[in-house]
Amino acid sequence: MTTLTFGTRLVVASHNPGKVWEIKELIAPFGLDAVSAGDLGLAEPEETETTFEGNATLKAVAAAKASGLPSLADDSGIEVHALDGAPGVYSADWAMPGKDFGRAMQRVHDELAERGAWSGPAPTANFISVLCLAWPTGETRLFRGRVDGTLVWPPRGGNGFGFDPMFVPEGATETFGEMEPAGKYAISHRTRAFAAFKRDCLEGIAAEPARPKSGRDLEGLEAAARNLSTQAELARFIASLRDDLATNGADWPVRDLTSFLGALQQAAEKVDTPDAEPRWRTLARALLAASR
Ligand SMILES: O=c1[nH]c(=O)c2ncn([C@@H]3O[C@H](COP(=O)(O)OP(=O)(O)OP(=O)(O)O)[C@@H](O)[C@H]3O)c2[nH]1
Numbered sequence: 001m002t003t004l005t006f007g008t009r010l011v012v013a014s015h016n017p018g019k020v021w022e023i024k025e026l027i028a029p030f031g032l033d034a035v036s037a038g039d040l041g042l043a044e045p046e047e048t049e050t051t052f053e054g055n056a057t058l059k060a061v062a063a064a065k066a067s068g069l070p071s072l073a074d075d076s077g078i079e080v081h082a083l084d085g086a087p088g089v090y091s092a093d094w095a096m097p098g099k100d101f102g103r104a105m106q107r108v109h110d111e112l113a114e115r116g117a118w119s120g121p122a123p124t125a126n127f128i129s130v131l132c133l134a135w136p137t138g139e140t141r142l143f144r145g146r147v148d149g150t151l152v153w154p155p156r157g158g159n160g161f162g163f164d165p166m167f168v169p170e171g172a173t174e175t176f177g178e179m180e181p182a183g184k185y186a187i188s189h190r191t192r193a194f195a196a197f198k199r200d201c202l203e204g205i206a207a208e209p210a211r212p213k214s215g216r217d218l219e220g221l222e223a224a225a226r227n228l229s230t231q232a233e234l235a236r237f238i239a240s241l242r243d244d245l246a247t248n249g250a251d252w253p254v255r256d257l258t259s260f261l262g263a264l265q266q267a268a269e270k271v272d273t274p275d276a277e278p279r280w281r282t283l284a285r286a287l288l289a290a291s292r
């Protein structure tokens with residue numbers, strides 16, 4: 001079997017910045033040189049399979065073949081038990097158009113309401129993550145992780161991404177959206193799938209403590225900006241930017257309001273189409289653009 005070794009360049013075959021950020025955090029201690037599919041300009045493949053395993057394989061193989069590098073893809077989703085497992089493998093589709101998870105969460109809420117599922121004990125659900133490691137030769141390995149929990153309404157918290165603000169993992173009182181990232185990573189479906197991947201593929205690599213971050217975490221901010229679902233999350237995002245300015249102000253290129261106003265103008269001139277991203281996310285991206 002082909003193996004991963006310290007320093008191996010690995011493509012994180014995802015176009016979801018929240019996921020890419022989480023996977024890079026998990027990989028960081030193992031000295032792999034992780035680069036995302038987006039950074040390499042790889043196309044986002046159409047997810048035509050009907051299982052998490054099928055789509056994870058499709059994404060990993062496409063990236064490995066296109067880049068000539070080993071590649072790690074994640075296919076994941078939330079399964080709501082009173083909705084017979086929906087949206088499941090179609091979780092991302094429920095946020096279309098515009099990857100609007102405010103709307104996706106609203107749909108989960110509404111479909112549960114139609115079935116009267118909010119009137120008794122909290123509705124139960126689970127997240128699934130399937131990781132696929134693929135080699136340019138076509139060799140693949142699959143790993144699955146799951147976390148169970150209950151749903152709350154309205155959504156709470158601005159951390160994480162996707163459906164995190166309405167999911168409370170078993171044994172917790174906070175939603176994934178309210179937890180600090182370390183709290184989610186300790187128990188998440190992705191971490192559990194990663195643990196299986198680690199046992200199989202990273203056994204030989206001595207884990208190093210992750211290097212403390214210095215400077216701006218632009219990838220983290222970008223991920224947050226791309227995954228805003230609610231106005232409360234925008235407020236939280238602005239607070240993160242203000243913290244970043246206070247800590248890393250010397251790295252901010254902005255010395256006057258010109259680029260800030262330019263970015264806002266661009267956002268304001270954007271014509272709304274059915275596919276347009278929600279206004280709060282546009283605003284977050286304008287603010288971030290002005291800060292770099
Ligand atoms: O609240 C969440 N917390 C999570 O930890 C999580 N993991 C997955 N999901 C949702 O399930 C869909 C996966 O779809 P998915 O696997 O096709 O990913 P994606 O299309 O976003 O990116 P890519 O990796 O395919 O490029 C996405 O829409 C996610 O929002 C999550 N939601």
Ligand SMILES: [Mg+2]
Nearest residue numbers: 015016047092
């Ligand atoms: Mg996808």
